[in-house]
Amino acid sequence: MPVMGKLGKRRESDRRCDDEEEQLALTPSQPSKRQKKLLISTNDLLILPTKLCNWLRHKFVRPLHFTPPSSSSSSSSSSDLIPFGHNSSNSSGASGPGLSKYDAFISFRGADVRNSFLSHLYYHLHNLQKLAVYKDDVDLERGEQISPSLLLAIQRSDVYIVVLSPKYTDSPWCLEELEEILRCMKLHGRRVIPVFYGVDPSEVENQKLPSATAWRIRSWRAALSEVANLSGFDSQVIRPETKLIEEIVKAVFQAIHYSCSQMVKFPAYSASRGLVGVERQIEQLQALLCSDGRSNWTIGLWGMGGIGKTALAKAFFDLFSCRFEASYFFSNFTDTISGGPSLQPFGNLQNHLFSKLLGDGNGRAGGGAVSYGMAVHRLSRMKSLVVIDDVGNDVGEIGPLKDMLNGQYCNLFGPGSVIIMTGRNKQLLKNVCDHVYEVKGLDCEEASELFCLHAFRGESAQIEYLDMVERAIRYVDGNPLAITILGAHLFGRDLQFWDRELGALEDNPNSVVQNVLRRSYDGLSRVEKDIFLDLACFFPYWRHLKLVYIEEIMGLECGRVNLITNLVDKSLISINVDEGYIEMNSLLQDLGRYIVDEEWQIEKRSRLWRSQDLYYLFRENKGTESTEGILLLDNQGYKEHILLLQPDTFTRMKRLRFLIISNQASSLVLPKDGLNCLPNTLRILDWYSLTSKCLPSQFSAENLITLNMTNSQIEQLWEGDELDADLGNLKFLNLHGSESLRKLPDLSTAKKLKEIDLPFCTSLVELPSSILYLPKLESLNLWGCSSLKLENLEDYANSNPGPSTGHHDILPSLRELDLSYTPIQKVPNFITRLHILELQCLKCTKLTEFPVIPSLESFTLTRSLIKEVVELEKLTELKFLRLSDNEQLVLVSGDLSKLKSLEEIHLDDCSKLSSLPESSGILMRMESPIGLFKLSLQRCKSLARLPDSIGNLMNLGSLDLRCTAVKELPSSVVNIIRLSELILQECKSLACLPDTIHKLTNLNTLNLFGCVQLRNLPELPPSLKNLDAHGCNSLQTLSIGTVEKHDFSNIDWCFGQCWKLDPVVYNKLVDKFTQDSVRNYYRSSLLLPAKWGGESGDEEGHPWKW
Missing domain, CATH: 3.80.10.10 (Ribonuclease Inhibitor)
Structure with missing residues (x-):
């Protein structure tokens, strides 16, 4: 429950609550009926509909309220506004996720919390909740001036978590951070969440400060006083620590949701991306989504090329993806399904989509039916946002769409899900979408704004140019792409140039957009034209390569990078800064290909990518010096053609730079003695399944x-x-x-x-x-x-x-x-x-000696013949160690406490391993950055006991002992205070758990599946959310204290096939679950056997499950 730093000491006049302003942040000692309601006034700039308020009330039982920045403008008083945000005229709000790089920034003192509280808070926010969190990992002596990179990170974050620990005020760096955080809070209305960790909120501003000038001391005192008066969390009040972290995570999500709901951020988002007119269409999409009672929507965005379909879809995704439990933007769908084996990185589109939505780093939803079914099951409960960009013009693409979405489209996902598709084929979109929304061009005012943004770099047009601006706007007819490129083309030119260019455009009867694009291309230098044509004609190849590789391949890394920059400045390409890839509008790709096609003779064209053209060229052996690039993919319509290449096919192509061929279907057959020659000018030779x-x-x-x-x-x-x-x-x-x-x-x-x-x-x-x-x-x-x-x-x-x-x-x-x-x-x-840094030795079945490489950060060794691993402490830089499936391994020795960077150890399937290395010291020292977080010993069948020193691994978060021979856990295991996951599945010799296991106050998951010797469960920690005791058919009792003290409103407990479970315990579980789960029905689950004393088959089909 949130507490108020020193808010309780404020004057009564500063704490008034009336109809215009509700104060919801209360001290624990002052319970109020207002805590049962979520009341947000019109002064808060956020009006929520009743259904959303009810959802938030269940999601955040005790909501932490942040007082927003004051606003001179008042919001609408309607409570029926659409749940995708509220339009406000206030332009000083937070930038929001669309503009910011980080969801949260953590300010902390490393010496106090880095290896304990902070590492687990970061793990919950970043690893579990998938938030972008900035945590400064530098733990060196730092100067008193905040670094520019850190300053930028603060400015580009939405929420700030300030961990005020005992030594926080010792650091000038931390105090400088705090001042900048509070500045951003006031200037941009961002959220600050103080965490009083081991300090009294009332004493924060009186703590000792480092030596500094008088004005800095006053400034720091003021900042500490201000942050101490903000609503926050006190570690001495909220216990255990796992509950403290849960409350902080809830508060962060509430703050992000608030930020997402403010359309006030849209001007900053659109300005940073040069978007104009998108806000109007975003509002129309919002209205459409709320126009009837549909639980899910599939919407098609349809319009001519360059009209802004992708920009609208990307803006919607950036602004609202934070509202969904899972989201993915699938770009260039058509290119992806048409790529060859070396160009298509996904293989299976559905696996790719599932992995992106579920956060599977391996890029697969699963290799078998069980994991596939689990993926579908998980997605069916998740509110998801999926954008599929550029579904193309071919009705045949409906097949891949159906395969990817399991034939169900939006019904594949949980309630509230939205799928958006963009494309130029209206009929195709009608076949797969609930509604097709036509993306229209800009009106005159919007077109003028966008044009000036590029033609004058955002400055106002000079008077003598006004007529020319009006003339240009009239010509482009509201097409954003044409406006952007024409503006960039005319930038910095005199009136005579403007008049000449506009006149040439007006005299050309062809498409307006194509005319504008062509004039911009004509203004490039010769080298820039070559780069543009290379990118446009072979984009299916380039789109999967990082920009740095493309620059190297094209020879642009040595002082010629500005050539790419020039194309970006002219809006002919764009760079995805986060991913490092080049992006190019499909119309610009068409332009490049059209320019090459102007030379009507195929053998005279500089670049060839169509299968029919290349088959003609090869069959007739008409290659010439004009050919500079060849891209041939199997699935471009000529798979069934078998073509024998001549030995001298490439002899006359003396300027060929790129030769990219996918020959998976063996459609190209080389002569028996191979080719006579290849051009020495080649920069890329990429030939899949070459038969020479x-x-x-x-x-x-x-x-x-x-x-x-x-x-x-x-x-x-x-x-x-x-x-x-x-x-x-x-x-x-x-x-x-x-x-x-x-x-x-x-x-x-x-x-x-x-x-x-x-x-x-x-x-x-x-x-x-x-x-x-x-x-x-x-x-x-x-x-x-x-x-x-x-x-x-x-x-x-x-x-x-x-x-x-x-x-x-x-x-x-x-x-x-x-x-x-x-x-x-x-x-x-x-x-x-x-x-x-990284060495992999998977299934090296003849390897007999363990290599010691001190520099290693990651080492994997499996299926070898090694018997001993000694001197493990010499791998001083090691972070990840996997020694799984080494059946001859009997000894692992070394002092783990000396491996200060070690995070994970996997010793799975080492069937002869009977003991673990001792740890001579506590592996959670202040000089250790992280400490061992995961230890996996799955299926080590000879491992009957753990060393007592296991308790020294206090930073251990996950311990996996499934299918081992352990009979009991050492009592020292309760010293692993950070342990959140304990897996004892199929430990058939395990007879009992330590009576003190309830002291593991961070334990979230306990897996006892198939522990057939286990008879009693002692009192379990109240933090336990997931308990699997399925198949524990000897289990009789469960501590009544566990049932009475536990909050059953958010659990997933399973006692399937526990036939001997005491009826008293059984009834207690049912009563407590029924009582508590009312508050959070959909997030709780309890599985019990249907009756007692039956056979194992009796439960099938008739379990009691809530």
Whole structure:
């Protein structure tokens, strides 16, 4: 329950409550009937409908009220406003999630709370609730001036959590943070949530301050006094700590919901993105969503190209996605379903959608029917927002849509869900949507505003230009894309240029939009035109590559990056800053392709991407010097055509820079002896399923940057033992799945090579010794190279320590190494001396020695022959350790307390492991950034006991002992005060739990499924929300104190097949659940056996379940 810092000491005149202003934040000692209501006045700038008020009352039983910034404008008094927000004329409000980068910013003193309270608060907000939370991870001695990056983070956050701990005021840095936070609160109306952690709210402003000038001391005192008077949370009042964190999370969500509901933020959102006229259409969409009693909506946004369909959908998503439990913006849907295997990253669209909505980092909803069903079940209860952008013009796309949405569209999701689709085919949208909304152009005033934003960079038009502005607006007829590009094209030009350009447009009878786009293109330099055409014609390829890779491939990284910037300035492309990808409007892609098509002879065109054109070119062997790029995908309509390429097909293409072919269906057949040559001008050679055994010997590859031949039949890159080619520009080498590859060439000239991917090159026996001295190599993937031997590299490294400074010259940049599924018996010594950060050795079935690499941050070793893991403490930088499925492993030794960065240990399926390493000290020291948070020992069948020192792992959050032989838990386990998840599933020897387990006040989940020897459950902690005792068929009693003290309004407890459960306990559970769950019916679940003393089949079909 929230408490009021020093609010209770304010003058009575400052605390009046009348019909115009309700104060809902009360001290615990002053209960009030007003706590049972959620009353928000018109002065709060937020009017909520009755249904939403009822929902909030159940969601937040004791709502924390934030007094909003004062406003001179009054909101409407209607209580029936649509639940998507309220339009206000006040323009000084918070920027909101659409503009801000972070949902919450945490200000704290690391020495007090970093490794305890803060780590768990951050885990709940960021990992569980998926909020964007800024937490400064630097814990060094810092100066007294706040850093610019931290200042920016504060300014770009919606909610501030200020953890006022005993040493908070010792830090000038913290006090500077606090001053900036309060400034943003006053200036932008943002929310500040004080947490009084171990301090009395009334004493905060009187705490000792660091030495400083008198005016800074006064300023800090004022800030402390102000924050102490805000409504917040007191750790000495709200106990246990898990409840304190739950209350803070609720308050953060309430603050974010409040921020989301304010349309006052829209001007800031639209201004930051150059949007004009979207607010009007957003309001129309809101009205549509509230026009009848539908629980779910599927809406199509239809209109001509460039009219703003995607911008409207993105604005709606940015502004309102925070209202939904799950949300995803699926961009470029048409490009995604039309891409080839190397271009389509999802494989299964439904798995991709499910994983995005459910937050599965593996990108899959599940590999089997059970996990698939669970995904569908979870989504059916979640209020979701899904935007599917650009569904294209082909009615055939309805099939993929139905597959992705399970044939149910919006009914796949929980009540209140919304699906929005954008497209130019009205009939297609009508077939799949409840309503099709026509996106219309801008009116004259909006068009003028948008035009001036680009033509004059937001400044007012000079008087002499007013007639020209009116003329331009009249011509573009409200199309936002045309307005934007025309304005950017005319920016900075004189009147004569304006008159000439507008005259040329008016004289052209073609499409207005196409005319404007073409004039902008004509104004580019020659190099800019080439870049634009490359992007437009081959966008299905580029859209999956990061901008930094595109710049490298196009040679733009060396002082020519401004060429991309120029295209952005002219609104011909845009950059997704958060993701790092290039975005391009489909009309601009069409423009680029139309320009290339103006040369009517196919062999004269510079870029070719249509299957029919390429099949003609190859069949007639009419390649010429004009051809600069080729993109051929299997599924573009010519799968059934089999075409034999000629040996000299590419001979005459002397300017070819990009050759991208997907040959998955074997529609292209190469001559038996391969190709005679490939152009030396190639920068990208990306040929999926190439059937040649080697590349042409005359191909020098001196300009090659990317060489990608996934699933090829290549045996060696070049014929012969020596390579004359200069690979000085090669940066990315990918031969994934080339099972016939026997050897790699000498790579000594490849000084820029960054990534080598050789997974499943099963015939590859050894690597060239020159690979050791690649100065830029960052990633080496040898997964599944089942014939590979590394002895030659070890011998060469020992006999040739390097050209200058010994072993430090060996792979100095290597950070990721994957040796999974290789036959290595020992990790070579030279590898142990590298500064590798991540090493994977999955299923290395012949590996017998545990490698010690001090620099490792992540290490995975499975299915090996190692028997002992010793000197574990030498891996001083280790954060993640997985030693699962090592059946011969019997000993793991080392002092875990010395691994100050360690977060997770997985020792699953080590069937002979009978003991764990001792921890000589408490692994939760102030100098340790995080401390071990997860320990997994699943199916360690010989593990019968845990060491007493397990209690030293006080920061442990998850302990998984499922299917082990443990008979009991050591009493010290109750010292793991941060433990939130304890899994004892199928521990068939477990006879009892510690009587003191109720002291685990942060325990949220206890899994006892199938613990058949367990007879009694002691008193359980009140924090326990999830309890699974299904199949505990010997269970008889449960502490009555557990039932009486527990809040059953938000639990998920299961006692299925607990046939021997005491009837008294049974009835107590039913009565308490019935009494408590009324407050939160849909979030509570209790499963009990149908009767006692029956057989295991009696329960099926007739369980009591609430």
